[in-house]
Amino acid sequence: MTKLQQPAMAAEDGRATRPAAVPAEAPLAVRGLTVSYGEKPAVFSVDATFPARAMSAIIGPNGAGKSTLLKASLGVIPRLSGEVFIFGQPITKARNRIAYVPQRASVDWDFPTTVIDVVQMGLYRKVGLLGRLSGQMTIRALDCLGRVGMADFAHRQIGQLSGGQQQRVFLARALAQDADLYLLDEPFAGVDAATERAIIDVLKLLKSEGKAVVAVHHDLSTVRDYFDHVFLINVRPIAEGPVSSAFTTANLQAAYGGRLAATHLDELAMVEGR
Amino acid sequence: MQQFLEALFLQAGYNAALVAIGAALLGFAAGSSGTFLFLRKRALVSDAVAHATLPGIAIAFMVMVAFGGDGRNLAGLLAGSALTAWAGLLIIEWIPRRTRLAEDAAIGAVLGVSFGIGVVLLTVVQTMSAGRQAGLESFLLGSTAGMLFQDAVIISIGGSLAVFCTWLMRRPMTLVAFDSTYAAAMGYNVRRIDLLMMGLVLAVTVIGLKLVGLILIVAMLIIPAVTARFWTERAQHVIWIAGGIGAASGYLGAVLSASAPGLPTGPIIVLMAAGFFVFSLFFAPVRGVLSSVIRHRRFQVRVHRRQGLLALAAQHPIREPYTLRLLAQEGLVRPDGVPTDAGRAQAAKIARDERRWDIAREIHQDAGLTGRYDGLTPIEDVFTADEIAEFDLRLGSPVSVRGA
Numbered sequence: 065m066t067k068l069q070q071p072a073m074a075a076e077d078g079r080a081t082r083p084a085a086v087p088a089e090a091p092l093a094v095r096g097l098t099v100s101y102g103e104k105p106a107v108f109s110v111d112a113t114f115p116a117r118a119m120s121a122i123i124g125p126n127g128a129g130k131s132t133l134l135k136a137s138l139g140v141i142p143r144l145s146g147e148v149f150i151f152g153q154p155i156t157k158a159r160n161r162i163a164y165v166p167q168r169a170s171v172d173w174d175f176p177t178t179v180i181d182v183v184q185m186g187l188y189r190k191v192g193l194l195g196r197l198s199g200q201m202t203i204r205a206l207d208c209l210g211r212v213g214m215a216d217f218a219h220r221q222i223g224q225l226s227g228g229q230q231q232r233v234f235l236a237r238a239l240a241q242d243a244d245l246y247l248l249d250e251p252f253a254g255v256d257a258a259t260e261r262a263i264i265d266v267l268k269l270l271k272s273e274g275k276a277v278v279a280v281h282h283d284l285s286t287v288r289d290y291f292d293h294v295f296l297i298n299v300r301p302i303a304e305g306p307v308s309s310a311f312t313t314a315n316l317q318a319a320y321g322g323r324l325a326a327t328h329l330d331e332l333a334m335v336e337g338r
Numbered sequence: 339m340q341q342f343l344e345a346l347f348l349q350a351g352y353n354a355a356l357v358a359i360g361a362a363l364l365g366f367a368a369g370s371s372g373t374f375l376f377l378r379k380r381a382l383v384s385d386a387v388a389h390a391t392l393p394g395i396a397i398a399f400m401v402m403v404a405f406g407g408d409g410r411n412l413a414g415l416l417a418g419s420a421l422t423a424w425a426g427l428l429i430i431e432w433i434p435r436r437t438r439l440a441e442d443a444a445i446g447a448v449l450g451v452s453f454g455i456g457v458v459l460l461t462v463v464q465t466m467s468a469g470r471q472a473g474l475e476s477f478l479l480g481s482t483a484g485m486l487f488q489d490a491v492i493i494s495i496g497g498s499l500a501v502f503c504t505w506l507m508r509r510p511m512t513l514v515a516f517d518s519t520y521a522a523a524m525g526y527n528v529r530r531i532d533l534l535m536m537g538l539v540l541a542v543t544v545i546g547l548k549l550v551g552l553i554l555i556v557a558m559l560i561i562p563a564v565t566a567r568f569w570t571e572r573a574q575h576v577i578w579i580a581g582g583i584g585a586a587s588g589y590l591g592a593v594l595s596a597s598a599p600g601l602p603t604g605p606i607i608v609l610m611a612a613g614f615f616v617f618s619l620f621f622a623p624v625r626g627v628l629s630s631v632i633r634h635r636r637f638q639v640r641v642h643r644r645q646g647l648l649a650l651a652a653q654h655p656i657r658e659p660y661t662l663r664l665l666a667q668e669g670l671v672r673p674d675g676v677p678t679d680a681g682r683a684q685a686a687k688i689a690r691d692e693r694r695w696d697i698a699r700e701i702h703q704d705a706g707l708t709g710r711y712d713g714l715t716p717i718e719d720v721f722t723a724d725e726i727a728e729f730d731l732r733l734g735s736p737v738s739v740r741g742a
Contacts, residue, residue: 188513
């Protein structure tokens with residue numbers, strides 16, 4: 065749909081309020097992105113730049129277009145306008161540098177497949193149509209399972225897993241892709257505390273290896289502990305920047321409007337005052 | 339019976355042997371290529387596609403007669419049926435994408451309308467005097483009468499191609515069936531893979547028209563896959579087991595209908611497949627009805643046993659007759675509910691297990707291990723001996739406490 069355009073040209077379509085130039089090393093940058101279901105925009109004219117070697121959160125109320133932003137960045141759903149740059153390149157050229165962790169609830173967990181099979185799906189592109197999943201590939205998949213603490217579950221049917229375990233398997237599949245940018249759609253939704261810690265440990269390790277992580281995140285109380293960078297959205301972009309400067313009560317109020325419960329604000333105020 | 343055995347070992351004549359082999363090949367192709375349709379939860383698409391072949395058959399007949407050819411040329415009829423089936427497939431794919439209608443509505447519309455058109459056109463064909471039209475109705479339910487060598491060749495070539503494509507595309511198709519969003523994120527063209535999957539089904543439908551007929555071919559595509567699902571938890575195995583079940587149904591069905599003249603082949607083949615299905619439904623090892631009843635029953639016994647023993651340990655009376663009967667059977671209580679020596683020992687053991695679990699959960703606050711506490715699993719199954727010794731140390735023995 066979108067022809068290959070140089071970042072410099074994208075800058076020219078004059079978005080006055082934001083920095084429009086796309087830094088070539090930015091793992092993910094979108095410019096003027098609009099996505100719409102029917103005639104109601106889910107994401108409208110969004111500019112965002114997610115930094116390298118950092119963990120970024122996409123934050124906003126339900127229906128704010130967080131998942132849509134992620135999916136449109138990946139080219140999973142078509143965009144109405146705008147451009148996406150992965151390390152300064154269009155997605156078609158950078159596909160193998162991205163790994164994606166979809167929402168856990170998006171698949172049927174009674175599907176006939178085992179844990180190790182799911183992780184090996186992350187290797188399908190590398191293996192190709194005719195290639196064999198060699199022993200080395202299996203070792204790699206097992207290694208990825210080990211990193212999320214699931215090595216003992218390799219041959220379980222996926223229907224026997226708990227919610228947290230399902231999420232870990234999805235993360236292991238993304239790890240198998242060995243990407244430079246990890247996009248996660250609500251990785252902590254409905255998982256147990258142990259899993260949340262296991263996942264965050266893996267993500268922090270990725271960051272220390274120089275990878276970039278971008279996650280749709282719901283739990284405002286953990287943003288400061290987990291993330292370096294935030295992007296607030298409510299269909300339109302609200303704010304972006306380092307957690308210390310962009311994750312403010314004022315910005316949250318702007319993103320959530322009346323939907324931000326007072327109790328939540330108190331909680332945040334306490335964290336802020338810390 | 340003799341006729342059946344002769345047919346079973348391909349001794350019942352050239353035609354019967356041809357039909358049996360053809361039906362087995364068709365069954366294999368249908369079972370394996372139908373697997374992904376089932377896994378993608380689009381089983382009914384095949385029914386609509388099959389019905390959409392009928393107008394093509396009639397139109398191809400009329401065109402061939404109009405040009406002075408033989409209206410019953412099989413290659414021509416199949417080409418015509420493939421054309422309208424493909425059109426039907428595209429409409430089913432297009433309607434949910436471009437309108438607010440769901441896929442089931444599109445399937446219903448295409449199925450009904452195309453079958454209606456087909457029947458009307460068939461009636462028109464009946465009234466045409468030229469072209470020896472008799473026999474087109476056999477495409478509805480299939481027929482083996484007058485199956486030619488060339489028909490078997492068409493089935494084996496087309497079937498092999500379909501199986502080869504299924505094998506080649508098994509990974510992308512599995513991925514799309516399981517998690518299409520992730521597939522798209524990895525750069526697979528989901529729409530094209532879906533079309534290919536349905537195209538394979540269409541191909542098998544077309545080559546199977548003559549033998550099984552368009553009304554029942556859907557059963558050949560779906561029943562083997564559904565049946566295979568009972569026996570395995572891995573998609574790549576479902577494909578081949580489904581192929582095997584399809585082949586066996588095709589072969590046995592053809593043999594049976596050859597041994598008893600007058601039995602229609604298509605329905606018999608489908609009934610064979612249904613036999614495999616019903617058997618699997620009840621007797622499959624893990625997913626079968628019988629197995630799940632047994633599993634539930636065993637679980638119930640474990641629950642009652644544990645509850646009963648805990649009640650004994652706490653010196654509460656056991657009121658539930660089933661629990662009492664269960665413990666009495668094991669010789670743990672007397673019929674009046676008073677524990678025997680063995681019962682007291684077991685009760686003490688279970689009570690200690692519970693106390694160890696309490697400690698374990700205290701020490702291992704968050705470890706996945708304590709997540710395995712379900713009130714039933716013995717602690718020895720989860721923790722190692724030295725860990726349990728550690729719990730016991732904390733627990734202390736009641737005797738030594740008293741002594742101190």
